[in-house]
Amino acid sequence: MTITDDRPTGSVTAPSIDDSTDEEPTELSRDDVFHILQTQRRRDAIAYLLSIDGAVEMRDIAEYVAAKENDTTIDDLTSSQRQRVYIALYQSHLPKLDKEGIIDYNKSRGIVWPTDQLSLFAPYLETETEPEPADADRGEYNVYYAAVTALSAVLLSASAIGALAISGVALGTIITALFLLVTILSQYS
Structure with missing residues (x-):
């Protein structure tokens, strides 16, 4: 699920120097990784970001997480289901991931860019597959x-x-x- 044509047009590019902070991303300890993976919404958001290539609208992440959380499809989500997840991601989860250097999040534009730190989470999320x-x-x-x-x-x-x-x-x-x-x-x- 990447940016679709039914949304406002305009290219989504990586953040410019002005969009990002001057802080260097810190190395995440194992405890930091586990703390970040502590909530299901962050796990779902990270899993979604690992499955896409490039920048994505925050709304796409919220829809994916809401559909997974409510065991439904994106098309069948209600407005309140979308909004509940959107608000939590907007106010809490995505800013936390941005602060830790896992994503670059332009809150005002609603665009998320995965960083190299995101790949640290792949091994921890691979256990959520079907049993062999x-x-x-x-x-x-x-x-x-x-x-x-x-x-x-x-x-x-x-x-x-x-x-x-x-x-x-x-x-x-x-x-x-x-x-x-x-x-x-x-x-x-």
Whole structure:
């Protein structure tokens, strides 16, 4: 989603010397990166900026984030959904990203330019992809773990009220063996 033809025309260029500050972008620590990624709106905005090439209107970012946040398409967004996200990005999130040197944000023109710092966030956002086929089968073993946990609770309860005449050591061995079996099955399947 880049600048489209249905919007006011005029080229969007990189910021000139007058648009940017004299401050050198500071090196971001891992804590800084995690702090910036702390909110879902910033994560979504950064993910969008990583997916485009060049400058973009702030409105495009807001629409993308609002659509993702409301689990809908940009065309189906309501005015209030757009506005709620737009205001938060305009007042808080984009100025923060600009201050940290992750983007160049011309607030008065509503234009955002990604900087080289933006690429630092790519590895942290790649985890939000679909699970690999090998990981998809893990859900089956979660059911087995739940079943073993429930069976263990029943055995422990029966033993505690005297309905099961078995020693504590034997009961512990049985429960441990059940969990070990499920763990081995999940690792080698």
